[in-house]
Amino acid sequence: VSKWICVICGFIYDPVLGLPDAGIAPGTAFEALPEDWTCPECGSPKSAFEVYEA
Amino acid sequence: MNDTAKNDTVSAGRIEIGGTIFNPYSKDFIRTPDPTWQTLIRDYPIAWHKDLQMWLVSSHELCDKVLKDNRFSPNFRLWELAPPPKAEADKNDFDRAFEKGFFAVTPLEHLRLRKLTMPAFSKPVMGKIDAKIRDLVVDCFDALGDAEEFDVYETLAVKIPVRSIARMVGVPTDREDYFHEFAVNVIKSTRINLSAKEREVSVQATLPGFRFFLDEIAKRRAAPHPGDDFLGSLVSASVDGSSLDDYEILSVVFALITAGSDTATDLHTYLIHGLLSNRDQYELLKQRPELMENAIIECLRWGSFGKVPFFRFAAEDIEFAGQRIRKGQAIGVNIQAAWHDPAKWPEPMKLDITRRLDGNIVFGAGAHFCIGTYLVRVQGSLMLLEFMRRYPDAELADGDGRIDYEWTHHNARRINRLVVKTNVAQARKAA
Numbered sequence: 001v002s003k004w005i006c007v008i009c010g011f012i013y014d015p016v017l018g019l020p021d022a023g024i025a026p027g028t029a030f031e032a033l034p035e036d037w038t039c040p041e042c043g044s045p046k047s048a049f050e051v052y053e054a
Numbered sequence: 055m056n057d058t059a060k061n062d063t064v065s066a067g068r069i070e071i072g073g074t075i076f077n078p079y080s081k082d083f084i085r086t087p088d089p090t091w092q093t094l095i096r097d098y099p100i101a102w103h104k105d106l107q108m109w110l111v112s113s114h115e116l117c118d119k120v121l122k123d124n125r126f127s128p129n130f131r132l133w134e135l136a137p138p139p140k141a142e143a144d145k146n147d148f149d150r151a152f153e154k155g156f157f158a159v160t161p162l163e164h165l166r167l168r169k170l171t172m173p174a175f176s177k178p179v180m181g182k183i184d185a186k187i188r189d190l191v192v193d194c195f196d197a198l199g200d201a202e203e204f205d206v207y208e209t210l211a212v213k214i215p216v217r218s219i220a221r222m223v224g225v226p227t228d229r230e231d232y233f234h235e236f237a238v239n240v241i242k243s244t245r246i247n248l249s250a251k252e253r254e255v256s257v258q259a260t261l262p263g264f265r266f267f268l269d270e271i272a273k274r275r276a277a278p279h280p281g282d283d284f285l286g287s288l289v290s291a292s293v294d295g296s297s298l299d300d301y302e303i304l305s306v307v308f309a310l311i312t313a314g315s316d317t318a319t320d321l322h323t324y325l326i327h328g329l330l331s332n333r334d335q336y337e338l339l340k341q342r343p344e345l346m347e348n349a350i351i352e353c354l355r356w357g358s359f360g361k362v363p364f365f366r367f368a369a370e371d372i373e374f375a376g377q378r379i380r381k382g383q384a385i386g387v388n389i390q391a392a393w394h395d396p397a398k399w400p401e402p403m404k405l406d407i408t409r410r411l412d413g414n415i416v417f418g419a420g421a422h423f424c425i426g427t428y429l430v431r432v433q434g435s436l437m438l439l440e441f442m443r444r445y446p447d448a449e450l451a452d453g454d455g456r457i458d459y460e461w462t463h464h465n466a467r468r469i470n471r472l473v474v475k476t477n478v479a480q481a482r483k484a485a
Binding site for chain 1: 118121122165168169172175176412417418419420421423424427428
């Protein structure tokens with residue numbers, strides 16, 4: 001399962017960790033996030049994310 | 055009075071304010087801005103400012119909305135008072151770089167630019183920048199010797215940011231002063247609070263600097279490898295077969311300068327001012343340096359050094375927060391006030407480096423979120439760690455650091471004197 005990076009601010013979404021504070025359970029794939037989900041760092045939409053290959 | 059102005063005056067329900075409510079140039083405001091911000095947040099979260107000829111948005115909620123809404127564009131060309139566009143033949147390097155830049159292109163083009171430039175600003179690259187600028191931070195402190203007192207502005211704040219950026223973009227050390235002048239003129243060229251004439255003088259003064267970078271880019275393109283530094287990574291950046299042309303790279307340098315050199319001067323003075331005037335927080339940071347990033351953002355929020363708001367321009371007629379914003383009108387996004395909005399920040403005037411900062415807009419929000427956010431953190435932490443290591447007992451001289459401001463600064467509530475008493479001799483004696 002891939003990590004995704006926000007190209008605006010560099011925030012990395014790690015599906016293994018999820019975002020428990022924001023109600024997103026560990027193990028939630030990026031694709032499964034709601035369509036209106038936005039980057040917790042800068043507020044950009046999902047379309048500003050791309051697969052992150054570290 | 056023309057028809058448009060007449061319509062404005064009579065438009066029903068429009069909330070209007072003037073310079074008596076908010077005058078960013080007044081000395082009282084520059085010294086003690088919070089009462090003004092609280093009035094704006096409470097009574098005028100959005101209002102048309104008659105003297106500044108722009109909408110002013112001041113609450114956290116509304117600033118956050120404007121920043122995340124692409125109909126509010128940073129493109130100065132959309133402004134109803136913008137000078138007419140120049141003919142192609144009359145355009146200079148400043149115009150060409152501006153047109154290709156983050157603040158002028160369409161949202162789709164902007165996303166492409168950010169994708170191409172993000173690697174150059176990402177956390178790993180900034181980690182390498184850390185090594186490049188660490189010695190210049192140390193040099194600035196070494197130059198202080200055993201001083202009993204020193205002025206943070208003269209010795210650190212003026213020197214570190216512009217030299218850091220010069221190093222990032224590969225300006226030779228002996229041209230750093232020249233680069234500083236270039237940086238100040240780039241910023242002045244984009245400020246709509248200056249007159250058209252003042253802006254044009256600044257534009258002309260930027261041209262030799264742009265030439266320098268165009269030559270440098272050409273050298274990189276001609277070399278067998280463009281280099282893995284900041285400029286080299288921009289030259290070699292590629293996403294889906296698309297890469298950056300010369301003026302796009304110039305526009306990134308332009309953005310880096312406007313956002314990163316003059317503004318970061320205030321980063322250093324306000325970090326030290328914030329921590330030394332809240333002694334318990336300075337002690338806490340010394341004990342828990344892992345709070346560094348949070349402390350930097352909280353100090354920026356607390357000190358809120360901006361004077362003039364960010365500018366946006368309505369790309370279409372917009373109904374917003376009960377007001378009718380007409381296409382082409384300017385919107386001042388008063389994020390400095392928003393950082394002190396009690397609805398978002400309980401006890402906004404309290405500096406608390408352990409504060410949860412979720413949802414903060416200290417680096418903006420939305421598509422134009424500060425691209426240099428990691429650079430700020432790297433530069434701020436390097437300076438503070440060195441400061442704390444050398445001067446654990448530092449205090450502001452005479453209680454207030456004999457603080458003074460550059461009253462006429464075009465952008466910030468610029469502190470241009472902040473004297474720190476180091477107490478190093480005393481500590482040595484005690485030991």
